[in-house]
Amino acid sequence: MILTTETASPARAQAQSSKRSGWRILRLLGPGLVTGAADDDPSGIATYSQAGAQFGFGLLWTVFLTTPFMIAIQLVSARIGRVTGKGLAANVMEVAPRWIVLGLVCLLVGANTVNIAADIAAMGEALSLVIGGLNHEHALIFAATSTLLQVFVPYRRYSPVLKFLTLALFAYVATAFTVKIPWSTALLAAVWPKATVNADYFLMVVAVLGTTISPYLFFWQASQEVEEMNQGKVDRPLRELRRDSHLDLERIRIDTSVGMGLSNVIAFFIILTTATVLHTHGATNISSATQAAEALRPLAGNFTFVLFALGIIGTGMLAIPVLAGSAAYGVSEVFGWRATLEAKPDEATGFYTIIAAATVIGFGLGFTGIDAIHMLVWSAVLNGIVAVPIMVMMMVIVSNTKLMGRFRAQSWLIGLGWIGTALMALAVLALLGSFVVGSST
Template sequence: MFKRVPSFLRHVGPGVVAGAADDDPSGIATYTQAGAQFGTGLLWTVFLSLPFMIAIQLVSARIGRVTGKGVAANLREHTPRAFLMTMVLLLVIANTINIAADIAAMGEALQLVVGGPQHFHSMAFGVITVLLQVFVPYRKLAPILKWLTLFLFAYVIAVFLVKVPWGQVLYDLVIPKLQWTSGYWMMIVALLGTTISPYLFFWQASQEVEELRLKGKGQGSDAEIRNDLRRVKQDTYIGMFFSNIVAFFIMVLGAVVLYAAGIRDVTSAAQAAQALRPLAGEFAFALFAGGIIATGMLAVPVLASSAAYAVAEAFGWPEGLERHWFEAKRFYAIIILATLVGTGLDFTPIDPMKALYWSAVINGVVAVPIMVGLMLLAGKKSVMGNFTSGFKTRLFGWGGVGVMGFAVLMMFWDVVRQLWR
């Protein structure tokens, strides 16, 4: 087993970390809420989104590897400045709310396990994640993030500790139960916004740039790029499959435990863990609560640094987690500000978990124009040279734009329809 450790660290890359970060505490809360509110009726969304998620993350990673620049840096060169700044601003707002929700959930989960004041735990997690990003260089931070991905298996194990009607699960996975209500479509937009998240586009592209810097070389020859793109493809496929399988099991757990018990409203991942305690047992509770803390430690750095990459690239500032803090002061200032503001929201009357739902909706809405920009960049020879996206990637990438756009339009249409009644 231990002989395989270096192999694991070598082959797991930004794609797997991005996929795991997608299942953060706020994502866990959204998936659990979907299961608690609609039972197994929304399981189909997990696998509907998978090919589109793979395509858009693959496009993001390819752009980073081929151009040697992140998403925002490429958008700055090829899109109107007003468009870029609007997207970056909305990304930073959504990420900060996400950070607040994740840190609150981590503090609450630790309180459930060991006791003590929740706010103290939250503040400690906020400070720890800031110190990790500012003082641990990328070459040492990356392996930590990779190992934290393994904690997501806790949610797979937890499902097998309860009785699951697999026949019903498989039926609802294949046969969607559509409802024409605003709550239903808003949940779909929230699920898609949680699964196909703009911050992951920025993160994975920027980490491919970090990998290039770590190797101390530029983009390299066509042969080197082609070899790296094979690794990028494998890494992204594994990461996105892993992410969606975990999301599937979390939604199943919410459906067969909470929905079946008549619990319809779950406002946080920690509340979900607490609700599971009397229904699924202490071990399932411990797995769920421990997973919240571990995935939060993985996701908060990804959220904060993706916001910092977006802002720094948009303004042309020096950026990168491999740089020392004094080489990229404004980049690290964004990381510190986003994390501390997110932590600070937990000390205000604002309910971070209610705000989280709307941040997921914002992510779903914002993802559409960003995905359009990415797909246009990926098809330009002036940007990608000989490595423009292939037919399948373009098909599913634009398909993802269509699915996300349709869900958003349905949500807005139903909201307008309700207002006119």
């Protein structure tokens, strides 16, 4: 009996240690995890579904291409927020005239509002597909719920809700395992893609890049680091502290890497599933997330369809507050309004007004008859126009010793950030060029 106790004790201690380590890792995850998950919103799901349906496994490699640059630019965003204690718009005004920043923020608000419209519409349609009912009524429920949670639930209680909603992403991992995937073929295509040189293929590469690296993510994560700072034991920017702050930067690195990595893993599984089912069966014309879900039903069965549709709803409930919130942070910082989800409604009226207005207008756009795919196209154009100058300014800020102090970014991060900025600029030029060519033919 004594021998059993002695031999069991180390095992029990090891299990308890592993459990504590697991909880420590979970506590490290926050702004980066939520930001990465919000990137896979219904609009992003539509893009990845279209990529898989139209080109099969031929675009799986794009997920690996974008991952390091996505991690780098979001690390820059998070670092700026935590080191300076201010959101992105407030920091950009340090290196650019206020009127330029205001113009970029207005474009951000426009892009986010259109994106919210597409996401709310997709969520309403997805719920109608699963349980029946009317699309607009379902959309109203989602829009109202999201707005009320942001306005009346303080950040310290709302943040865990957002983290919990990231679990919705795993519906797309589960979906992939409900169909028979030719893993050897898929993985070979991911690491050794066949060259396909045509305009449609190139534009889809541009669309995936633009979906993965979006300006609303920059504004959101920087501001969430400020929110976390204000909730912490030391509620001051890192550059004002004399103590060693490597633990804060390590937390940001882990959180951001996990969040962006998860985002792209989910993108991989969405492309994988739609390539396996839709492309293989010749269903290559997919323009929305709900259309992809509906197309899966007769080909892969009801269970796969329901998982895919519920994933749209879960990711939408996560993405709408990120889209509306990032717009509100940007506008509030430009005008000097109080910008925090911790405040009561009467303490940050302007901030909450932007959140409510963006969501309400987004919901209202669903009644205009504008096709969801057109809203996504215009959102992509506006996002592209905003993303490149903001990324340039972010790189200038994070490289500036005067603004960042001893927390100026390392050379590897600066290098990756500038390469990601250059890739995004090329993507935007290609996107704009496609519109010019399309309008002239």
